[in-house]
Amino acid sequence: MALSPDDRRARMEALRRKFLDQLPEMARAALSAFERAAERSAGPEALDDARRRLHTLAGTLGTFGYLALMKEVRLLEDAVRPEAPPTAPADAASATASLRAKIQGLVLGGGRPDEEVA
Amino acid sequence: MSSTTVRKILYVEDEPNIQAVARMALEDIGGFEVRIAGSGEEGLAEAKRFEPDLILLDAMMPGLDGFGTFRELRRDPALRQIPVVFMTAKVQSHEVSSYLDLGAWAVIPKPFDPITLSDEIRALWEKHHGPVA
Numbered sequence: 001m002a003l004s005p006d007d008r009r010a011r012m013e014a015l016r017r018k019f020l021d022q023l024p025e026m027a028r029a030a031l032s033a034f035e036r037a038a039e040r041s042a043g044p045e046a047l048d049d050a051r052r053r054l055h056t057l058a059g060t061l062g063t064f065g066y067l068a069l070m071k072e073v074r075l076l077e078d079a080v081r082p083e084a085p086p087t088a089p090a091d092a093a094s095a096t097a098s099l100r101a102k103i104q105g106l107v108l109g110g111g112r113p114d115e116e117v118a
Numbered sequence: 119m120s121s122t123t124v125r126k127i128l129y130v131e132d133e134p135n136i137q138a139v140a141r142m143a144l145e146d147i148g149g150f151e152v153r154i155a156g157s158g159e160e161g162l163a164e165a166k167r168f169e170p171d172l173i174l175l176d177a178m179m180p181g182l183d184g185f186g187t188f189r190e191l192r193r194d195p196a197l198r199q200i201p202v203v204f205m206t207a208k209v210q211s212h213e214v215s216s217y218l219d220l221g222a223w224a225v226i227p228k229p230f231d232p233i234t235l236s237d238e239i240r241a242l243w244e245k246h247h248g249p250v251a
Contacts (some may be wrong), residue, residue, distance in 0.1 A: 063136050089199060
């Protein structure tokens with residue numbers, strides 16, 4: 001029936017490790033999509049693709065307790081809304097470089113969350 | 119589907135990692151019988167097969183999104199009475215109002231807390247049906 005707190009933590013830790021294995025590729029795809037969306041020639045499909053990938057990335061980070069990173073990704077998601085002013089490619093590159101470094105640090109550091117969620 | 123207790127929950131969510139956490143929260147912590155659907159289209163089909171007491175619906179999904187799925191649920195006479203709770207990060211007051219105006223029971227903000235999710239659902243159920251026996 002109900003899990004003990006120790007079992008719950010162990011289950012959550014296993015799910016978190018699985019997510020961390022996938023995180024570099026998920027982040028790479030989302031941040032690349034953001035950079036493509038910032039290009040002058042980007043159409044609505046590129047914006048939509050970036051928004052969707054960033055939304056998923058932010059939501060998953062938040063689910064596992066990585067709240068600071070979630071908020072940073074949400075800022076990028078907000079920046080590719082149809083009503084948002086365009087992001088300069090240089091600013092997009094700077095934002096994605098910073099996030100890539102933080103995500104790499106998170107993965108290499110074992111993925112300790114900001115907030116324990118189970 | 120009109121049971122007085124909430125036992126069967128269908129969660130419609132496209133992200134596999136979030137699905138896994140939700141399953142743990144609802145099944146292993148909450149003791150519910152849970153089915154997960156990975157898209158709005160799959161959710162509609164699963165709702166017919168599983169006949170859940172309640173549907174948790176992610177708002178932003180590729181293909182048929184949460185709003186579209188909700189509208190289809192309400193169009194189908196066999197499914198229209200199943201309560202729906204949206205799960206979304208979009209929880210500004212005007213966004214929440216738009217879900218409630220559609221006829222959703224409630225909005226649970228994402229990221230959700232896996233420890234308290236089941237309690238939130240039981241509290242919502244009691245609010246609409248009275249205390250769970």
